[in-house]
Amino acid sequence: xxxxxxxxxxxxGVSITGRAVKAGHxxxxxxxxxxxxxxxxxxxDDYPYGGGAGMVMQAExxxxxxxxxxxxxxxxxxxxxxxxxxxxxxxxxxxxxxxEKELIFLCGHYEGIDERVLEEIVTxxxxxxxxxxxxxxxxxxxxxxxxxxxVPGVLNNAESACTESFSGNLLEYPQxxxxxxxxxxxxxxxxxxxxxxxxxxxxxxxxxxxxxxxxPDLLGKAELSEEEKKLVQDxxxxxxxxx
Ligand code: SAM
Numbered sequence: 551x552x553x554x555x556x557x558x559x560x561x562x563g564v565s566i567t568g569r570a571v572k573a574g575h576x577x578x579x580x581x582x583x584x585x586x587x588x589x590x591x592x593x594x595d596d597y598p599y600g601g602g603a604g605m606v607m608q609a610e611x612x613x614x615x616x617x618x619x620x621x622x623x624x625x626x627x628x629x630x631x632x633x634x635x636x637x638x639x640x641x642x643x644x645x646x647x648x649x650e651k652e653l654i655f656l657c658g659h660y661e662g663i664d665e666r667v668l669e670e671i672v673t674x675x676x677x678x679x680x681x682x683x684x685x686x687x688x689x690x691x692x693x694x695x696x697x698x699x700x701v702p703g704v705l706n707n708a709e710s711a712c713t714e715s716f717s718g719n720l721l722e723y724p725q726x727x728x729x730x731x732x733x734x735x736x737x738x739x740x741x742x743x744x745x746x747x748x749x750x751x752x753x754x755x756x757x758x759x760x761x762x763x764x765x766p767d768l769l770g771k772a773e774l775s776e777e778e779k780k781l782v783q784d785x786x787x788x789x790x791x792x793x
Contacts, residue, residue, distance in 0.1 A: 551615050552657040553594065553607075555580035557687040558694075567695060570704040578694070579619075583607070586614035595660050605660040609667035612656070616671045619654055628673045629654045630693070632686030633662070636675030639693055641716035643676070647693070648700035655693065657686030713753075719772035721765060723756035758782065 552558055558580035562571060570576045587594050588610055595605040620627060628650060637643075647653055656663070656672065678689040698704050715722040726737045740752045755778075761768050762782045769782060 551581055551583050551612065551619065551654065552685075552687055552690070553583055553659050554657075554685065554687050555582045558691065561691045562694060566704065567698050570698055570701070573703065575701055575703040576698050581615055581619055583611050583615045586611040586618070598661060603661070607658060607660060607663040609664040609670075612663055612667045613670065616654070616656075616667075623652050623654070627652045627654055629656055629671050630674045630676050630690075631656045631658070631663070631668055631672040632678070632689040632693075633658065633675050634677050634680070634682050636677040638680075639676050639678050639689075639696075641696070644693070644696040644700055647697045653697075655686070655690040657690050659685040716768075719761075719768045720757040721761045721768070723753045723760065754778075755781070759785065762786070 558578065562568065562578045567576070567578075571578055584592050584594055588608075594611045595607050598604070598606045616629065628647075630647075630653060632655065676689070676693065678692050683689065713722070726741060730737050730742070738752070740748050743749070758769075758772075758774065758778050758781060761772065762785050774782065
């Protein structure tokens with residue numbers, strides 16, 4: 551539900567999500583709230599009661615739009631309102647949403663949407679971070695992208711979604727591709743060894759190091775071995791973050 555359906559259609563129509571739509575792994579319907587305006591000028595916003603800057607989207611067009619969509623959905627479809635006041639989006643939430651058959655995303659604009667319709671239809675308030683954007687379309691796209699790639703069939707290699715950043719509360723290890731030497735820098739030799747045991751140990755160690763360096767807040771939730779805990783302590787002590 552948006553005032554700018556072309557933003558959603560354009561962004562979802564390219565690259566991996568575009569392929570997923572074509573292959574039928576996901577379906578995207580961008581519905582224009584303005585089509586449900588109640589007046590001949592197709593206005594959907596008005597001044598806020600109590601005064602203050604900006605305009606507020608009216609309840610009725612949003613409600614009518616929702617009713618039209620919900621008529622085609624199964625019962626109890628979740629309605630996600632993108633809002634800086636919401637719970638901050640995470641990989642865990644992406645996983646949860648990916649298990650739903652259908653989702654409705656409601657994109658606000660201007661100063662937001664009349665509270666009464668939000669109370670009536672919204673099940674989840676979700677923010678993409680502590681900053682304010684002009685509209686909910688980019689946040690909806692961020693979430694739709696993150697959720698889509700967890701839908702079976704969307705990524706070519708199912709493994710890539712479960713070994714990457716945030717799985718097990720660790721960030722992903724560094725990646726390299728050809729050539730073997732670039733700008734005087736060589737690929738770490740272990741990656742050329744073909745030894746799966748050594749590779750797995752290297753990936754794991756690098757994940758712990760990069761997480762300790764960039765997102766130490768995640769480490770508290772990660773399951774670390776005694777050896778890894780010691781590695782983190784050593785890194786903290788030495789401030790030695792070079793990989
Ligand atoms: N007046 C609102 C406030 O202070 O909380 C901000 C409204 S914002 C200018 C317009 C719309 O953009 C919101 O209704 C919401 O849909 C979307 N939006 C802006 N920032 C967002 C964020 N960080 N996460 C999710 N949605 C956001």
